[in-house]
Each structure stands twice: as C-alpha cells, then as structure tokens.
Amino acid sequence: MEAAGVESGIPGVGLLPWGSHFCQFYESQRDLADALVPYFRAGIRGNAQCVWVTAAPLQADQARELFRAAVPDVDALERSGQLEIIDYRDWYAKAGGLTTENLHQMWIEREKLALQRGYSGLRGSGNSSFLEVRDWKSFADYEMRLNGALQGHRAIGLCAYCLGKCHPECVLDAVRSHQFALIRRCDAWELIESSSLKIAKEELRKLNEELEERVRLRTAELEEALRMREDFISIASHELKTPLTSLQLYLEALLRAGAKGASSAGQLAERLAKVKAECSRLEKLVNCLLDFSRAMSSHLALTYEEVDLAEIARTTAERFSESLCQAGCALSLRADAPVVGTWDRMRVEQVAVNLLANAVKHAPGAPIEVSVAERDGRAVLSVRDHGPGIAPEDQGRIFERFVQLSPTERHRGGFGLGLWIARKIVDALCGTLDVESAPGEGATFRVTLPRVPAPSR
Known part of the structure; x- marks a missing residue:
C-alpha cells in the first residue's frame, strides 16, 4: 500500500501519495460532510493523526456528531490526541493569526509531532469560508507555499472552498495552488487536474507496475x-x-x-x-x-597461450584409456592435423575431459568417437557416443546446474555440474557448446571456438 499511496477515503480519488495537497469546491453542508467524513475515517484507519479545522456551514460540534455516526469512538480518539476537531477561530489563534509563515510552520510542526508519537503521518483539512476579501491574497500565497512545503512530508492536506463565495479569480488561484481539485457533479465527485498531472500520474502508475514486476x-x-x-x-x-x-x-x-x-x-x-x-x-x-x-561468480581466470586442440584431444584420450577399457568403450580418434588457437590450455583440457567423462558415464559398452577439425576458420571438437540418447525436452536441461536425468546417474555420484561448467568455460572463450541427439541414437557434443578470442571478452 505504501508504495502506491494511502487511502483517501473519498470515492473517485482512491489512493494518494504522502505530500498530497488538494482542494474541494462545495455548495452545501452535505457536500462537505460527504467528502470530509470518509476522508478522516480513512485517516483514522491508517493510523494517521487527524486535524479537522471547521468553519460554516459545518461547525465543530456538527462535524463531531456527523463523524460519530461513522466512527463511534470519537470521544476516545479525541482524548488520545489522534483526532482533533477544532473551530477555525481557535486554530488561527494557536497559529498566531492569519499569516503565511505561522500557518505553514504549524502544519509542518504538527507532522513532526505526529511521527514522534508513533502515527503514520498527519491528515488535515481546513475551510476557507470565513475569509474576507481583504484576506484572500494572503491566504492564496499561504496555499501556494503549503503546496510545495508538504512535498517530502508524511502529510496530506484537503482545503475546502465554498463556490458561493469564490469569484472566478479565487477559483483559479485555488486550482493553481493545489495538485488537483475535487467538485461534485451529478451527485458524484469529479477530479479537476491538468493534462500534465494526468500524464505524470500515468507515468507513475507504469513505473510502480514495472517496479513491482x-x-x-x-x-x-x-x-x-x-x-x-x-x-x-x-x-x-x-x-x-x-x-x-x-x-x-x-x-x-x-x-x-x-x-x-x-x-x-x-x-x-x-x-x-x-x-x-x-x-x-x-x-x-x-x-x-x-x-x-x-x-x-564469473571469476573464471583465463591464461591465454597458443594451443593445439588436436594435441589436447589426443592427450585426453590417453588419460582415459583405463576408464574406457573398464567401461568397455572403443574409442575412435580423428585428430591428426594440428588445429591451433589462442586459448586457456587448462580450461580447454577441462572441457575435453568433462565431455569424454560424460560419454563414458552415459554410454558404457558403446563406441565413442572424438574428432578435431577446422571449419570456417574456427576450431571444432566433437565427442559422439552411441548410448541411449537424450530426449528433446532434456537437451536444454543437461547444461543446467545439478541436473542428473536418471536415478542411475545420481547413484553413480557427482554434482551434476560437468556440462554446466564446460559450457561456462566455452562461453568465457567466446565459443559455443551444443548437443545433437535423439532417443536411441546416441549424442554428439560439439564445441566451436574462435581461433583468437574477442578482445571485448
């Protein structure tokens, strides 16, 4: 909830971010009550401290009784300090009069005090119906300053303006000094906001969705x-x-x-x-x-030198002579012509060992063919077995970590990391490691390496 905002309580407004400052244009006491009662009820439910500054046509006692119908424990809330319903005369007397500096400072201090007392923030409202014409310019300046001051604070402000007392210039001033305005039309609340604000809100919604994803x-x-x-x-x-x-x-x-x-x-x-x-x-x-x-951790250390891939294939075959004999695998090796490239010798040997060990493990008693060739300026090492083959749905999985396809394979021991490590090494050398297989037709693992690694890698 906090990521998108807090509940306003007002139908048609929905969630609001902290720091919101908006206004309501009303014609009757009912308009005021229908917006402010759910507004403050949502604040109480959200553990905010609520300050309701009242003026005609909805005085403090009337507001208290209307709110009691929605929130029965009003008296307890006022005693605890979470709710304060106060007449505008008392409020401005506390603020030291109708001055921009005093009013602005009082709201910010209230927000700090609310947070110190463990509330989620401050939710306030004021009614401008008491203003005289001579006071309007000063109050409009105050509203403009408060609009910026609430940004970055855990506070929400709703200011009420009587349409019957607002001439056109006052309406324009009120809309300019708030993030958006709320007005009742056809018995439903309607938001008045600029196109730029609508675009910004839509962008914020998209960013929230992207962040959540x-x-x-x-x-x-x-x-x-x-x-x-x-x-x-x-x-x-x-x-x-x-x-x-x-x-x-x-x-x-x-x-x-x-x-x-x-x-x-x-x-x-x-x-x-x-x-x-x-x-x-x-x-x-x-x-x-x-x-x-x-x-x-992507820290495969590579030491480059000139390496003959055919020589590596021959020495690997010699190292596996005993294992091949014990497994009953006849090895066919085609690696007579040198295929030289700039690679890490130890890592290329490790790839060859892993591939040959994989063939011996999965195709005991079956022939194994190892070949080295040059193709389109690249070196190719192929290891083919004549074992049971690999199902199409498993051919991508075998290069993943800890994958052992059968209970028999798991019983033989090991981590299921050989092919995964081999592919990581080949990737680090800017090459590719692929498999061609079908059930009952064995499997061919093919390593393709550039003769000279890409400098960017």
Whole structure:
C-alpha cells in the first residue's frame, strides 16, 4: 500500500501519495460532510493523526456528531490526541493569526509531532469560508507555499472552498495552488487536474507496475538461488562424505593390519592403491566445487597461450584409456592435423575431459568417437557416443546446474555440474557448446571456438 499511496477515503480519488495537497469546491453542508467524513475515517484507519479545522456551514460540534455516526469512538480518539476537531477561530489563534509563515510552520510542526508519537503521518483539512476579501491574497500565497512545503512530508492536506463565495479569480488561484481539485457533479465527485498531472500520474502508475514486476522477478531469483544453495550443500555433503568414509575405512584396516603384522606387501599395495583412488576422487570433487564457485561468480581466470586442440584431444584420450577399457568403450580418434588457437590450455583440457567423462558415464559398452577439425576458420571438437540418447525436452536441461536425468546417474555420484561448467568455460572463450541427439541414437557434443578470442571478452 505504501508504495502506491494511502487511502483517501473519498470515492473517485482512491489512493494518494504522502505530500498530497488538494482542494474541494462545495455548495452545501452535505457536500462537505460527504467528502470530509470518509476522508478522516480513512485517516483514522491508517493510523494517521487527524486535524479537522471547521468553519460554516459545518461547525465543530456538527462535524463531531456527523463523524460519530461513522466512527463511534470519537470521544476516545479525541482524548488520545489522534483526532482533533477544532473551530477555525481557535486554530488561527494557536497559529498566531492569519499569516503565511505561522500557518505553514504549524502544519509542518504538527507532522513532526505526529511521527514522534508513533502515527503514520498527519491528515488535515481546513475551510476557507470565513475569509474576507481583504484576506484572500494572503491566504492564496499561504496555499501556494503549503503546496510545495508538504512535498517530502508524511502529510496530506484537503482545503475546502465554498463556490458561493469564490469569484472566478479565487477559483483559479485555488486550482493553481493545489495538485488537483475535487467538485461534485451529478451527485458524484469529479477530479479537476491538468493534462500534465494526468500524464505524470500515468507515468507513475507504469513505473510502480514495472517496479513491482522487477521486485517479483528478483524475489523469484533469490528464492531459486536459495533453493539451489540448499540443493548444492546437500549434494556436496553427500558426495564428499563418500570418499572420506572409504578413506577412513581403508586407513583403519591398514593400521589394524600393521599392528598385527599380518599384511603382506601385495595386500598393502592393493589397499594403498584404493586409498590413492579415493584421494583422486576427493580431489576431483574439490576441484569441481572450486570451478562451480568461480563460474557462479564469473571469476573464471583465463591464461591465454597458443594451443593445439588436436594435441589436447589426443592427450585426453590417453588419460582415459583405463576408464574406457573398464567401461568397455572403443574409442575412435580423428585428430591428426594440428588445429591451433589462442586459448586457456587448462580450461580447454577441462572441457575435453568433462565431455569424454560424460560419454563414458552415459554410454558404457558403446563406441565413442572424438574428432578435431577446422571449419570456417574456427576450431571444432566433437565427442559422439552411441548410448541411449537424450530426449528433446532434456537437451536444454543437461547444461543446467545439478541436473542428473536418471536415478542411475545420481547413484553413480557427482554434482551434476560437468556440462554446466564446460559450457561456462566455452562461453568465457567466446565459443559455443551444443548437443545433437535423439532417443536411441546416441549424442554428439560439439564445441566451436574462435581461433583468437574477442578482445571485448
């Protein structure tokens, strides 16, 4: 509510921002009551301090009785100080007379006092029916000054003008010194405002809508970030705990065997090999965490040098020889001709490793084809497997964080970050990483890199 304004209580006016200063032209006591009673009732409901300065044709006692019909606890409100219904003679006596400085200062001081007492702001109203012709110029100056003074304050002012006592020049002065005017026509309240004010209000409405939408989107982003953080912590805790538990068990077994002197050289070597394997697994997980952190913060450090993509493909294939053998995957490599570019060697190697590891994981027992070529002046690395393939609806998801498409994949371990990190690296190198696949036809991951990175990146 505060972002758009506070409720005016008057039909046809609706919400008002703090600092509003408007006027009402009336012909009868009924006109006054129909606007001011709901105006102050809305102020009481909004926890504002309300000051109603009365004059004929609606004197203080009459205003109090009319307001009592709408708000029964008027006496309690007046005792607490939230509501003050006061005759204009008493009000101007407090202000020290009808002077611009005194009146202006009194309203501003009232607003400060209202806030100190814990109210949401100040809501006031005055009636100019008592003015004599000689006083009009001074009062018009006061209204003009008050119109600017209320800006930036938690106060709203409604000034009442009797049409029967206002000559044309007075009406023009009143409209000029207020943000808008309110008049009754065909038994309904109608706003009189300039076209520039209407445009400004429409622009403000649009800005409010845009701000609300941005807040909604940002809130959704933050909620998603919190959900991902919780998912990540849960996955990381589980995955890091597994190799640590295995390490602990292997080391305890080694210590027991060493204490008994019952471990042969072969058994010792076998157990140490398992310890080394778990350490390597733990190292990979920690490195994955570091890469994830850097990629999330857009701090992927890149060190450029001249690199042969074909050489990287060959060395990566050699590193995976044992894993390929264990998975029963026959590797076909086509990377004989050099394809040289200026890239970060370690990061390009990481992309190749992630793609080959992904193929081994998802296509065990099936052939894998790796190729390096130059196409239209750009370097292309392709990794194709002959596994089960990827459904069309999942081909975009596989590059997202923590995505593991099947329970079997989640059981194998890992964070579901390999392809996401690979794409982040390729993006940082100004390239593209895409997939072509269909269920039952395997998948081809294709990395395309410019030979020289764009300077702006």
